[in-house]
Amino acid sequence: MADSITQISGEDSLIARYFRPIATDPGAFNLDDDAAALRPSGDDIVVTTDAVVEGVHFLPNDPPDTVARKALRVNLSDLAAKGATPTGFVLTLALRSADEAWLKPFAQALGEDAAHFGCPLLGGDTVSTPGPLMISITAFGRVTPGKMVHRSGARPGDRVVVTGTIGDAALGLDVLKNGPAAAALANDAAAKEALIARYRVPQPRNALANAIRDQASAAMDVSDGLAGDLTKLCAASGVSAAIDVPSIPLSSAASALLAHGTVSIEAIVTGGDDYEILCAIPGDRFEAFIQAARQSGVAATSVGSIIAGTAAPVFLDAQGRELVLKRLSYSHF
Amino acid sequence: MADSITQISGEDSLIARYFRPIATDPGAFNLDDDAAALRPSGDDIVVTTDAVVEGVHFLPNDPPDTVARKALRVNLSDLAAKGATPTGFVLTLALRSADEAWLKPFAQALGEDAAHFGCPLLGGDTVSTPGPLMISITAFGRVTPGKMVHRSGARPGDRVVVTGTIGDAALGLDVLKNGPAAAALANDAAAKEALIARYRVPQPRNALANAIRDQASAAMDVSDGLAGDLTKLCAASGVSAAIDVPSIPLSSAASALLAHGTVSIEAIVTGGDDYEILCAIPGDRFEAFIQAARQSGVAATSVGSIIAGTAAPVFLDAQGRELVLKRLSYSHF
Secondary structure, X not given: OHHHHHHHOHHHHHHHHHHHHHOOOHHHHHHOOOOEEEOOOOOEEEEEEEEEEEOOOEOOOOOHHHHHHHHHHHHHHHHHHOOOEEEEEEEEEEEOOOOHHHHHHHHHHHHHHHHHOOOOEEEEEEEEOOOOOEEEEEEEEEEOOOOOOOOOOOOOOOEEXXXXXXXXXXXXXXXXXXXXXXXXXXXXXXXXXXXXXXXXOOOOOHHHHHHHHHHOOEEEEEOOOXXXXXXXXXXXXXXXXXXXXXXXXXXXXXXXXXXXXXXXXXXXHHOOOOOEEEEEEOHHHHHHHHHHHHHOOOOEEEEEEEEOOOOOOEEEOOOOOEOOOOOOOOOOO | OXXXXXXXXXXXXXXXXXXXXXXXXXXXXXXXXXXXXXOOOOOEEEEEEEEEEEOOOEOOOOOHHHHHHHHHHHHHHHHHHOOOEEEEEEEEEEEXXXXXXXXXXXXXXXXXXXXXXXXXXXXEEEEEOOOOOEEXXXXXXXXXXXXXXXXXXXXXXXXXXXXXXXXXXXXXXXXXXXXXXXXHOOOXXXXXXXXXXXXXXXXXXXXXXXXXHHHOOEEEEEOOOHHHHHHHHHHHHOOEEEEEHHHOOOOHHHHHHHHOOOOOHHHHHHOOOOOEEEEEEOHHHHHHHHHHHHHOOOOEEEEEEEEOOOOOOEEEOOOOOEOOOOOOOOOOO
């Protein structure tokens, strides 16, 4: 049967060779069908979709395994921020050609991440394009009915919390583009590699999803820059926020670059691709949330408070002066 | 709040202006969030994903309203073939620029189709691309648990049934490309328009979904050509088929072009983009299925039988001679 399928079409052969081995969920029907099926579990199914485009979200010479991981993880990050447990994904792959040297490591890394995060490949579509590579993923998660965490629930008095560290991915991109960060870190290969890894391979905080579901009043992932994404969360919630800039968690590499004046704090809080979680935690749940984060191995840091009002969030330095941000975040248009 | 969102990013403004008005389902959360939610209904959720790429699946000068309808309908066609009732979709839109003259009619037509087919927009992602326009849609349908119709259930003795007419879309593309069909129909503007419409705007057979769910042993939609898709269905079912070529339903335009020798029957049975349903119906359910099709206003025609064996399906002409098909269908690679 595989032989006759091979005769039918290069597209089917490509799917059979590279993607069938990683489509292990029964609902994927071995990728032999036109659709997948999600069985009812009584939970809500959270649906998120994010695409990555060559030259926009990843660089043309990024390794295929990192492209695969990024494409899936940017979606896993959304599920984590919504308090949902991953349950599967579908993949649309737009390729210029069926290049085995690219597809093999791409599919292998995708399968590894799918297994690691418990998010199996359920189906997909492979199309040819004369343009840049594009990977569009729609991912599914399950959450207790009605318990998906929204952007809109933040209330004055809530603590503003971010996971991990902020700004590394934008600095990693700067290194890859031979920008100021690359020059400043010329003799620190380890720091450069660490920043590049943060750009290429996000670390979605799915381990924290249940704590977010149970404790956060509002949450989203930080994909377009902390300042802009916080502004969106506040706008959706009808609130404002005051952020203590020195509290924003930075990696040692980012701290050093900031201390040496290589980059500005503005670049760090408006750089994209962090894929950390930004959430609002009511004061009486803050300790429980930090405790849960610690147990799940994810750093979580309070960086300020939700305040009343509809003004844009303010970012205050150690002297209480407000940062003036020329732009808030990355926008495609 | 809309104003502050407009300030944040062109991408958010674009979503607010064009897509929020058509995202009427409560699970879309007004497109204010990072994810949508599908509430549990006890049904299986059927998931399908299909992308259309400018220059591959549609032509650069196809009107934006037809591009929108095609992008959604190729997915609705899959849901129909699986016996599922549409319940919503997410959209990934890769654009070179935020061109209002294109986006406005695109979004309006998408909203009209979403309403017409009961398949609301639930969420999406808008990204910039330096390459061709690409629209990737993941659509969801509901079906009684375990009742999704597969490619793999066809059994010897089943009737092979197709809906509508076959080959028109490929002829419409030929007209648009000023091929032989355009020359032959130079004085028949109505026929040309009808064929072009079949290429640009598929007619998904969702009205027939319940009959397929209840009566078909196997089904898929015909997207890459009848011959190739039947070969796939037979391979998945471990059977073969004998097709009576004169029984294949043709439009009057296709019949005329075939009669005049402008196109070959091979081109008709291997042309893509039909988006009709191909299914296998056990003999004892055939009359009920045809009756249900008639009641739902969808033409359904028996074109042959499933037979034992694993050879490729045979296409027999009026004299019982086997057609030799050089290629079976469209393949991207």
